[in-house]
Amino acid sequence: MDTIPQVHASLGEQELAAVAEVFASGWPAGQGPRGKALENQLAERYGAGGAVALSNCGAALHLAMLALGVRPGDEVIVADFTFPAPAHAVRYVGGVPVFADVRADTGTVDPRAVADLVGPRTVGVIAVDTVGLPADYAELQSIVDRHGLFLVEDAACAVGATYQGREAGALAPVACLSFHGRKGATSGEGGALLTADPALAADARLRSSFGIGSIFDQAQVVGLPIPRFTEIGYNYKLSDIAAAIMLVQLGRVGELLERRRAVAARYAELLAGEELLTLPHVPQDRTHAWQTYMVTLDPRVDRAGVAAELRARGVGCGHGTWACHLQPVYETKQTCPVSADLFRRNLAIPMHAELTMDQVERVADVLRGALRAHAGTGEVREVAA
Secondary structure: OOOEOOOOOOOOHHHHHHHHHHHHHOOOOEOOHHHHHHHHHHHHHHOOOEEEEEOOHHHHHHHHHHHOOOOOOOEEEEEOEOOOHHHHHHHHOOOEEEEEOEOOOOOOEOHHHHHHHOOOOEEEEEEEOEOOEOOOHHHHHHHHHHHOOEEEEEOOOOOOOEEOOEEOOOOOOEEEEEOEOOOOOOOEOOEEEEEOOHHHHHHHHHHOEOOOOOHHHHHOOOOOOOOOOOOOOOEOEOEHHHHHHHHHHHHHHHHHHHHHHHHHHHHHHHHOOOOOEEOOOOOOOEEOOOOOEEEEEOOOEOHHHHHHHHHHOOEOOEOOOOEHHHOOOOOOOOOOHHHHHHHHHEEEEOOOOOOOHHHHHHHHHHHHHHHHHOEOOOOOOOOOO
């Protein structure tokens, strides 16, 4: 029996050829020609004043907090139902993440919860495009404008998604992308910071390279320029190998996204009317990037039992994403009941551009059987991952 993985990267001959060109160039490290080309393409695609290619999205979030001036003790409101990278980034700079609950229908941060959490120490908001679905940016921007706060878009999962006709990654003054292996466009690992402010981009780029400029650029100067370290920086550069892969992947975003959309549409057909789960909801004013296809199980269903059966029958699956306020690292007394409920009941099933329709049908068939087998035994729940 062939296994059907939950995630699978769509990498092939075009990407291999791009990597071979980097090998031949003699510059595989960061901030070289391919990295600069990627930054230029990202800035053009998203209409950004500056783009900085980085080692991952977590690095982009960290540099965003530094560039935006978050100081120890400052509070930043973050979406709760997500991978913890945004809250981690706030903690990296000594800030306090304040977790905002999410909407039950979309899993995206609830603007009403954000508004209720604004206090005297609040300096900004990090919204998350949850597993590929953009948040409610018109409402969020209104809130931050009213209170003089910054707004950052964590678009890690959402390359290719849209909100009110605008592409994810261009929905806030600062946005962070991920090129991790499960994303719609990937270089295995990687990320980028996008901003309307060229000065903020320059700050992030400098800090991403230990606080000095590009070594590649300095090597082109006649003489012996000796870099001066003007900032405490980090090694967050994206290699030119990864940048070359991403340049190819950006050209394939439309094709790969269409294949994911076809998978999502077929799941919706096959699972329509299934009383033991709820399908993902996409509001009419936005489109989904389908990084993940996440269903919400009925409270009567034992999720662990369903997952075990799917995996035993060769179907990959996962819990979905996290309710961050429940994670021990944060030691918070906050409650986010909607996020906590979704964390207990969401299940991610296979979603990637390499799935065949036969595989999608098999996933749906196995899932329906597992739901029936494990309904009525869901009283005991896991509380944290």
